Amino acid sequence: MKRKLLTVGGVLLACIVFFGALYAASRLVAPKYHDTLTEGHLTGEYYRETTDHDVLFIGDCEVFEHFSPVTLYNEYGITSFIRGGAQQLVWHSYYLLEDALKTETPKVVVYNVLALKYGEPQSEAYNRLNLDGMRWGAAKIGAIGASMTEGEDFMSYVFPLLRYHDRIDKLTKEDLAYWFSDGEPVSFKGYVMHTGVNPATETPQERYDPKLPGSSMEWLSKMADLCEEKGVSLVLIKSPSIWPVWHPEWDAEIEAFAKSRGLRYDNMIAENDAIGVDLQTDTYDQGQHLNVDGAEKLSRWFGAVLRDAYGLTDHRGEAVYDADYARLTERYEQEKQRLRSEEH
Amino acid sequence: MLFPSWAFLLFLAVLVPVYFLVPKRIQWIVLLIANAVFVCIAGLLGAVFMAVTVATVYGATRFFDASFARQRETLAAMKATHTKEERKRKRLSFERRRRLVLIAALVVNIGILFVLKYGAAIGRITAGIFGTKAFGQDLALTMGISFYTFSTVGYLLDVYRESIPAERNPLKLALFTSFFPLLVQGPITRFETVGKSLTAPHSFDGKRFLSASLRIAWGYWKKLIVADRLLVAVKALCAKPDVYRGDFIFVEMLLYAACLYADFTGGIDITIGVGEMLGVTVEENFFRPYFSKSIAEYWRRWHITLGEWFKRYVYYPLSVSKPMRDLSKATRKLGAGVSRRVPVYLATILVWALTGAWHGSNLTFLVWGILNGVVILLSEELKPLYARFHARFPKLTESTFYRGFTVIRTVLLLSSLRILDCYGTVREAFSSFFSMFTTWNWGAVFRGGVQSLGLTYTDYAIAAFGVLAMFTLSMVQRKGAIRPRILKRGTVFSVCVLLVLIGTILLFGRYGFGFDASQFIYNRF
Numbered sequence: 001m002k003r004k005l006l007t008v009g010g011v012l013l014a015c016i017v018f019f020g021a022l023y024a025a026s027r028l029v030a031p032k033y034h035d036t037l038t039e040g041h042l043t044g045e046y047y048r049e050t051t052d053h054d055v056l057f058i059g060d061c062e063v064f065e066h067f068s069p070v071t072l073y074n075e076y077g078i079t080s081f082i083r084g085g086a087q088q089l090v091w092h093s094y095y096l097l098e099d100a101l102k103t104e105t106p107k108v109v110v111y112n113v114l115a116l117k118y119g120e121p122q123s124e125a126y127n128r129l130n131l132d133g134m135r136w137g138a139a140k141i142g143a144i145g146a147s148m149t150e151g152e153d154f155m156s157y158v159f160p161l162l163r164y165h166d167r168i169d170k171l172t173k174e175d176l177a178y179w180f181s182d183g184e185p186v187s188f189k190g191y192v193m194h195t196g197v198n199p200a201t202e203t204p205q206e207r208y209d210p211k212l213p214g215s216s217m218e219w220l221s222k223m224a225d226l227c228e229e230k231g232v233s234l235v236l237i238k239s240p241s242i243w244p245v246w247h248p249e250w251d252a253e254i255e256a257f258a259k260s261r262g263l264r265y266d267n268m269i270a271e272n273d274a275i276g277v278d279l280q281t282d283t284y285d286q287g288q289h290l291n292v293d294g295a296e297k298l299s300r301w302f303g304a305v306l307r308d309a310y311g312l313t314d315h316r317g318e319a320v321y322d323a324d325y326a327r328l329t330e331r332y333e334q335e336k337q338r339l340r341s342e343e344h
Numbered sequence: 345m346l347f348p349s350w351a352f353l354l355f356l357a358v359l360v361p362v363y364f365l366v367p368k369r370i371q372w373i374v375l376l377i378a379n380a381v382f383v384c385i386a387g388l389l390g391a392v393f394m395a396v397t398v399a400t401v402y403g404a405t406r407f408f409d410a411s412f413a414r415q416r417e418t419l420a421a422m423k424a425t426h427t428k429e430e431r432k433r434k435r436l437s438f439e440r441r442r443r444l445v446l447i448a449a450l451v452v453n454i455g456i457l458f459v460l461k462y463g464a465a466i467g468r469i470t471a472g473i474f475g476t477k478a479f480g481q482d483l484a485l486t487m488g489i490s491f492y493t494f495s496t497v498g499y500l501l502d503v504y505r506e507s508i509p510a511e512r513n514p515l516k517l518a519l520f521t522s523f524f525p526l527l528v529q530g531p532i533t534r535f536e537t538v539g540k541s542l543t544a545p546h547s548f549d550g551k552r553f554l555s556a557s558l559r560i561a562w563g564y565w566k567k568l569i570v571a572d573r574l575l576v577a578v579k580a581l582c583a584k585p586d587v588y589r590g591d592f593i594f595v596e597m598l599l600y601a602a603c604l605y606a607d608f609t610g611g612i613d614i615t616i617g618v619g620e621m622l623g624v625t626v627e628e629n630f631f632r633p634y635f636s637k638s639i640a641e642y643w644r645r646w647h648i649t650l651g652e653w654f655k656r657y658v659y660y661p662l663s664v665s666k667p668m669r670d671l672s673k674a675t676r677k678l679g680a681g682v683s684r685r686v687p688v689y690l691a692t693i694l695v696w697a698l699t700g701a702w703h704g705s706n707l708t709f710l711v712w713g714i715l716n717g718v719v720i721l722l723s724e725e726l727k728p729l730y731a732r733f734h735a736r737f738p739k740l741t742e743s744t745f746y747r748g749f750t751v752i753r754t755v756l757l758l759s760s761l762r763i764l765d766c767y768g769t770v771r772e773a774f775s776s777f778f779s780m781f782t783t784w785n786w787g788a789v790f791r792g793g794v795q796s797l798g799l800t801y802t803d804y805a806i807a808a809f810g811v812l813a814m815f816t817l818s819m820v821q822r823k824g825a826i827r828p829r830i831l832k833r834g835t836v837f838s839v840c841v842l843l844v845l846i847g848t849i850l851l852f853g854r855y856g857f858g859f860d861a862s863q864f865i866y867n868r869f
Contacts, residue, residue, distance in 0.1 A: 007834070007835045007836060010835070010836030010839075011835060011836055011839050014836060014839050014840050014843055015839075015843070018843040018846075018847060021847065022847065022850065025847075025850075025851055124857055151857055151858075152857055153350060153856075153857070155350055156856055156857060161850055161851070162850070162855070162856050163856055163857055165850060165851050165852070165853070165856065166854075166856075166858065166859075168802075168851060168852070169800060169802035169803075
């Protein structure tokens with residue numbers, strides 16, 4: 001009996017050591033997204049939030065590089081977070097929203113419609129950037145199921161070692177530095193700052209299908225249902241970038257959809273003058289994304305729109321928010337300074 | 345369903361507990377259902393071909409059994425009333441009918457294999473001759489057909505020769521034909537061993553389970569760490585015969601030798617391990633083949649079951665067949681040596697040509713097979729010379745150095761022949777091989793050459809470690825099987841070994857997104 005117990009204990013101990021080692025190896029080889037490919041860090045940063053938000057942004061780079069939650073708070077007292085991600089497709093957005101709505105109920109959810117032009121999963125790399133940091137639950141399982149491209153398998157999302165084991169000979173200092181720690185946030189409540197200036201030139205022409213894919217519109221419809229069910233106002237926007245091109249037919253389709261569902265839709269491309277965005281000075285990559293000046297201008301304009309349309313509370317003066325945003329603002333300004341000094 | 349896939353592991357994870365939880369008398373039915381699922385997942389057409397094989401072989405073998413019984417009864421009844429001549433005629437009439445049924449069954453089964461294996465090639469040749477559209481270009485081998493056809497044909501011939509009785513239950517024959525681990529890359533099995541083992545009741549044995557797990561893990565280790573890694577470089581070398589010439593071919597020979605060994609033996613380890621897990625004994629297919637001192641010895645230790653099959657069902661019957669005996673008689677006037685050699689030579693070359701053809705429809709395989717036969721016959725002819733050399737230098741030939749030399753010589757010789765396996769045409773293969781003797785470019789090989797083959801230095805280091813591990817284990821194996829020694833050191837130690845194997849596979853194996861889930865090389869045969 002004693003011998004049997006010893007054997008069972010020994011096997012258990014071996015298994016514990018084995019799974020411990022696998023966990024450590026898995027953490028080591030998984031990309032850290034901290035110093036490089038920082039977009040992969042965004043999804044996970046949401047879970048560090050200690051306060052609720054009035055506004056939740058979801059969508060692709062046109063949200064996480066175009067809206068500054070710091071400006072929204074400092075100008076209007078609006079609390080917000082951007083659950084954005086690189087090439088975040090509509091089903092990613094849907095599940096990230098579903099995940100967020102499990103723990104908080106914002107007054108407004110803002111969705112940028114550019115990604116609706118994609119009706120099929122596009123790339124494993126972008127799936128990983130959007131989903132690796134997501135908390136496990138029904139939403140993540142659903143998101144993986146909806147996102148997988150050919151050759152991907154669910155198990156490798158459950159056990160990242162199965163996906164990233166080939167990085168074993170590509171490890172860098174970053175992997176060691178953030179082996180067991182997530183490090184400082186790389187964003188400012190989901191906002192990724194750029195300070196460079198690279199003026200917009202010509203808008204590249206592309207062939208396109210005048211109709212948005214039916215599958216992406218279905219996901220949008222599901223998103224509207226989800227917001228309705230939770231009593232959240234869904235706002236559709238097209239942020240003011242001039243490319244990738246947002247075609248008039250797509251605009252009309254979204255307009256019609258918004259009308260049919262009683263949603264607000266703002267195509268900000270036409271509002272550039274009112275917003276004050278100048279694509280000669282407010283973009284860092286020829287009009288595709290805004291730099292911090294453009295993002296602040298857009299946030300000032302859109303903050304007023306949200307405040308007026310949805311009567312959002314001004315939280316300035318509330319200790320818990322003031323303390324949070326004071327720390328964030330300090331880091332935000334330091335980062336702005338650092339980036340600007342690096343440019344010079 | 346690939347062995348290195350989650351689907352296969354899940355399949356196994358469901359099957360094993362179910363198999364041992366059901367009453368023993370229906371275990372084989374559970375296995376049959378599992379086989380059916382496995383075969384159907386691989387393709388319904390394959391399932392149809394397999395059903396045809398089971399039906400025809402079952403029908404033919406039952407006919408043989410009945411015919412033998414009737415023959416015995418009839419001849420016994422005729423003993424008192426008929427002459428010896430009449431009884432002989434009767435026996436011959438029974439034999440003729442059995443032969444007709446045998447031929448029909450062989451035509452159907454070998455025919456299916458032949459059409460699937462050579463249909464596309466014949467279509468291309470016909471199109472070339474007649475200038476018509478090539479037919480049969482979408483014909484492809486179905487899962488395991490080369491292996492199960494040979495296994496069932498072996499069974500058919502054994503029953504025909506009355507070596508074993510026919511199986512009365514067609515489902516048990518179906519179980520033998522379709523046993524799923526054997527469909528990936530064999531081995532070719534015999535009904536009286538594997539067939540019986542499949543239908544016997546089995547109890548769960550923890551020690552056997554652990555032992556089988558070790559063998560399976562070692563198989564995956566070889567496949568995913570060594571074979572699939574080296575295959576990248578081998579494929580790159582073969583894909584550009586104009587670029588990779590000279591000393592690159594020597595590198596290719598060595599890499600392919602290691603890759604094929606790891607791939608084939610790895611797959612067989614998984615097969616035998618899965619069988620063992622279920623209590624089913626599957627024949628060994630290798631016996632440290634790279635330790636052979638001659639090509640003939642190598643072929644007794646590599647893909648043993650294929651060699652045995654050809655020996656048992658082609659070589660021996662052919663050597664003693666009437667046409668061969670007649671040929672031997674006819675050549676007697678040319679001398680006793682010639683008369684003795686002619687049937688042996690012919691049978692050997694024919695068997696090796698068939699062995700080559702079994703591997704594929706490409707002419708390279710046929711040439712490869714014939715060359716193997718030629719080398720074996722040449723070695724036989726040179727035996728007296730070797731004997732004189734051994735007698736002259738006894739100390740040298742008994743030394744470890746000389747034994748090592750013969751082993752390396754054999755590996756190099758068979759690796760040279762295997763070059764034919766790597767290229768699309770015989771011309772390309774010969775041209776590449778002989779460029780080794782005309783182009784000296786070691787500089788190019790080591791100055792960026794090996795890096796251009798899709799592997800990093802880390803990959804080469806991991807593969808080298810893998811090869812060293814395989815070699816070391818083979819050396820240790822010479823003193824006896826390794827797994828019993830591991831198990832003897834206790835469950836905890838065995839589990840630790842298993843976990844180390846799994847851990848290293850997970851960390852250093854080539855699998856997952858971005859890697860081609862590669863089928864075993866022998867699966868395409």
